[in-house]
Amino acid sequence: MRYRTLILGLDGATFDVIDPLVARGTMPALGALAARGVRARLRSTCPPVSAPAWVTFLTGKQPGKHGVFNFQNLDGRRYSGFSETLVNSSYFRGTTLLDHLGRASDVRSLAYRIPMTYPAWEVPNGVLVSGPPLPDRRRIHARPASVEAEIGTASPLSHDELSAAKRARDVARLDACNRFELDLLERTTRRYLEAGYELVVSFTGIPDTLHHAFWAFHDPRSPVHEPDAPAALRSIIPRWYEAIDATIARLLACCDDETAVIVLSDHGGGPAPVRHVNLNAFLRSSGLLAIAGARRAHLASGVRRLVDRTRHDLRGRAWLKRHLPERLQRRLRTLRNATGAIAWERTRAYAIPIFYPITGVWVNLAGRQPKGTVAPGAEYEALRDTLVRELSALHASDGTPLVTGVWRREEVYAGPHCAAAPDLIVETAPGHHGGFDLDHLVTDVPLTALRTINGSHTAEGILVAAGGPFRRGVVLERPELADVLPTAVHLLGVPLPDDLDGRVLVEALEPAYVAAHPVRRAAREGATGERVTLPADDEGEMRKFLRGLGYVE
Structure with missing residues (x-):
């Protein structure tokens, strides 16, 4: 039987x-779904950020296999640690489980606004509506192209208008935008369910957007919490969780008991880190990183403070973007993140923050970096061994651990893209993220920065599933994000590709169903095409969305 x-x-x-x-009774639909099904804290990717996470959801593979580590991919050949262009769907399209499902069966699918799916592509037997980041968040980008006119306007606000509303704390405008987008999600999802589509996947980014901008109003423990803020602002996060729950309730009314329903998130949400752990300051004190000179380091510190102030001021940032040539803006970025103050020819290792709480440590490897100083082989491995030992022991002056884990990249990732990852993966302590200061091991995140981006991610999202063959009242033991779509494909009676990291969550399913429906495997058909770079204007608009969430500079 397929569900x-x-x-x-x-x-x-x-x-x-x-x-x-x-518990308060204001999210009854999700509460009831969990009570009659399974729930779990869902392990995200490393790092726990939407770019690799949603690609892992779509492919059933971890970043080492699908090759997406962040919105700007990692690049050890550059001392910035990142490529200059944004990742887009050409990195993985054609290899998702939606593509596999369409090739291997007659199942019709809808993928509605899942992140990282721009540009849209033709999915066999499927409809794909691209999700963020998008060059124009107001319009629908879809394949087949005829769907764009059928759905209509995607949002009432542009990137600039949404950013302005958040900065102005214009709750009425934000509420109207969220209401429009959530209603559109409900109408579209309902339409395809009623049309008989057997796999419908729909997405909303409302929780994450609100966490980044307004977590401080929700959380009294935040250093920038404002207890006297208007009630509409202090309640904006729970209000929209409740609104999403009401949408879930109406969509569940379209589903019978034989429909399997899965609700998930790609990562969790919580407070933004309030302190920086500046690993380059430690590497400098250990003699592994050298600066080009005190004057250059002082200049870098001054630029970092200046940019930190202006980048959180809309007029200041707009002036910089409008008047400074791109080459000079890149130069300012290298000074702000201190890479412009480092003497690479005398440096053996350096750190680049990736996304909270993950920082990458790169060995300055001869033959990879432009001015590499460490020989591949025994010297490289010996240096990694030393760094694992010393970074794992880092403590603050009061004895508090600053690092919760250090791993060699091959201990975290496997697959053809493992070599794209930093040589070491460092997880900093809760409330601490990697920083760029070259003089002090621990520094405070400026309050100006926290007032703009005061929420961030946690490594565990949510999973709630019920209906069909799902068991009742079961709490699962930390499944992974990569397991979700393989489980759905199995419920649809389709063999899984034989190259997945994810698995079918058989422990979530009734034993009788599992016994009667063993997991089947098949060779993968098809492959991704050539990677493309998007036009500069498109990337510029997409970066506005990503800057608004603190994902890129």
Whole structure:
């Protein structure tokens, strides 16, 4: 038997918000779904950020296999640690489980606004509506192209208008935008369910967007919490969780008991880090990193403070973007992140923050970096061994651990793209993220920065699933994001590709169903095409969205 499956993706949703609302009775739909099904804290990717996470969801593979580590991919050949262009769907399209499902069966699917799916591509037997980041968030980008006119306007606000509304704390405008987008999600999802599509996957980014901008109003423990802020602002996060729950309730009314319903998030949400752990300051004190001179380091510190102030001021940032040539803006970025103050020919290792709480440590490897100083082989491995030992022991002056884990990249990633990752992966302590200061091991995140981006991610999202063959009242032991779509494909009676990291969550399913429906495997058909670079104007608009969430500079 194959089960129609509805998957609802709630970007960044966390049980830390959901459970109190369920207990209060204001999220009854999700509470009831969990009570009659399974729930779990869902392990995200490393790092726990939407770019690799949603690609892992779509492909059933971890970043080492699909090759997406962040919105700007990692590049050890550059001392910035990142490529100059944004990742887009050409990195993986054609290799998703949606593509596999369409090639291997007659199942019709809808993928509605899942992140990283721009540009849209033709999915066999499927409809794909691209999700963020997008060059124009107001319009629908879809394949088949005829779907664009059928759905209509995607949002009432442009990137600039949404950013302005958040900065102005214009709750009425934000509420109207969220209402428009959530209603559109509901109408579109309902239309395809009623049309008989057997796999419908729909996405909203409302939770994550609100966490980044307004977590401080929700959380009294935040250093920038404002207890006297208007009630509409202090309640904006729980109010929209409750609104999403009401949407879930109406969509569940379209589903019978034989429909499998899965609600998930790609990562969790919580407070932004309030301190920087500046690993380059430690590497400098250990003699592994050298600066080009005190004057250059002082200049870098001054630029960092100046840019930190202006980048959180809309007029200041707009002036810089409008008047400074791109080459000079890149130069300022190298000074702000201190790479412009480092003497590379005398440096053996350096750190680049990736996304909270993950920082990458790169060995300055001869033959890879432009001015590499460490020989591949025994010297490289000996240096990694030393760094694992010493970074793992880092403590603050009061004895508090600053690092919760250090791993060689091959201990975290496997697959053809493992070599694209930093040589070491460092997880900093809760509330601490990598920074760029070259003089002090620990520094405070400026309050100006926290007032703009005061929420961030956690490594565990949510999973709630019920209906069809899902068991009742079961708590699963930390499944992975890569497991979700393989489970849905199995419920649809389709063999899985034989190259996945993810697995079918058989422990979530009734034993009788599992016994009667063993997991089947098949060789993967098709492959991704050539990677493309998007036009500069498109990337510029997409970066506005990403800057608004603190994902790129």
